[in-house]
Amino acid sequence: VAPSPTDPVLDDGVVSLRAWEESDAAAIAAACDDPEIARWLDMIPSPYTVDDARIYIEQTKSGRAEGRTSPFAITDAETGAVLGAVDVHWIDPEQKVAEIGYWAASQARGRGVVTRAVRLLAGWVLGELGFERLQLRADTLNEPSCRVAERAGFTRDGTLRSVRYNARQSRRIDFAVYSLLRGEQV
Ligand SMILES: CC(C)(COP(=O)(O)OP(=O)(O)OC[C@H]1O[C@@H](n2cnc3c(N)ncnc32)[C@H](O)[C@@H]1OP(=O)(O)O)[C@@H](O)C(=O)NCCC(=O)NCCS
Numbered sequence: 001v002a003p004s005p006t007d008p009v010l011d012d013g014v015v016s017l018r019a020w021e022e023s024d025a026a027a028i029a030a031a032c033d034d035p036e037i038a039r040w041l042d043m044i045p046s047p048y049t050v051d052d053a054r055i056y057i058e059q060t061k062s063g064r065a066e067g068r069t070s071p072f073a074i075t076d077a078e079t080g081a082v083l084g085a086v087d088v089h090w091i092d093p094e095q096k097v098a099e100i101g102y103w104a105a106s107q108a109r110g111r112g113v114v115t116r117a118v119r120l121l122a123g124w125v126l127g128e129l130g131f132e133r134l135q136l137r138a139d140t141l142n143e144p145s146c147r148v149a150e151r152a153g154f155t156r157d158g159t160l161r162s163v164r165y166n167a168r169q170s171r172r173i174d175f176a177v178y179s180l181l182r183g184e185q186v
Helices: 022-032 035-040 050-065 113-128 143-151
Strands: 015-018 069-076 082-092 097-104 133-139 155-166 171-181
Touching: 015 113, 022 050, 022 082, 022 097, 050 069, 069 113, 082 113, 097 113, 113 133, 113 143, 113 171, 133 143, 133 155, 143 155, 143 171
Parallel strands: 097 133
Antiparallel strands: 015 069, 069 082, 082 097, 133 171, 155 171
8 A cells, every 4th residue: 555645844924734643642532532523523532642643643543554544643833733634635646535534622723723723734635745625524503613714715515415423412413515626725
């Protein structure tokens, strides 16, 4: 198997993206043990422990080695503090289609840091790497997530109705599908 593309330097002076390191386990656990993340990202363990974070960090390494994902920590460009996460899933490299996902630590929300991270990643995937389509899926009721997509220039393609059962919300959810095409980066 081919590994994921080599990690780029992605920094806009406010946020800086880098691979996860073992020493991030406590910061990941603190951020992910959060009701808002548990509610929307129902595949993430809840409660979330440092051991869960260690497992996750290992998975980010195998995901890179196997060419499935490129997961990044979103850090404060000045202090280095972990603010959130953004990852690219190389869902169809042959067709040049990739997908992103993200979360922010509660104390880092409301400052547009995830939007900045998405813009940086889009520039890499659709620019340098020449992918044609970057997509993301968000619960149609997850307004902050949909706003991040829109602010980063994504267009809503449509809705995947009743696509998943979210046990934490005891309902079947609809995913809004958003895409950004090569040349549309803002
Ligand atoms: C989605 C998430 C990453 C956005 O974090 P963020 O970058 O800090 O985003 P903000 O808090 O700045 O909010 C983004 C937009 O949503 C708006 N927003 C925030 N809370 C809102 C709410 N409850 N209802 C409607 N809009 C809301 C903000 O006003 C902002 O819009 P603006 O840019 O037009 O002002 C963050 O909320 C999060 O981690 N949520 C939990 C995990 C998650 O849902 N991940 C995405 C799964 S698809």
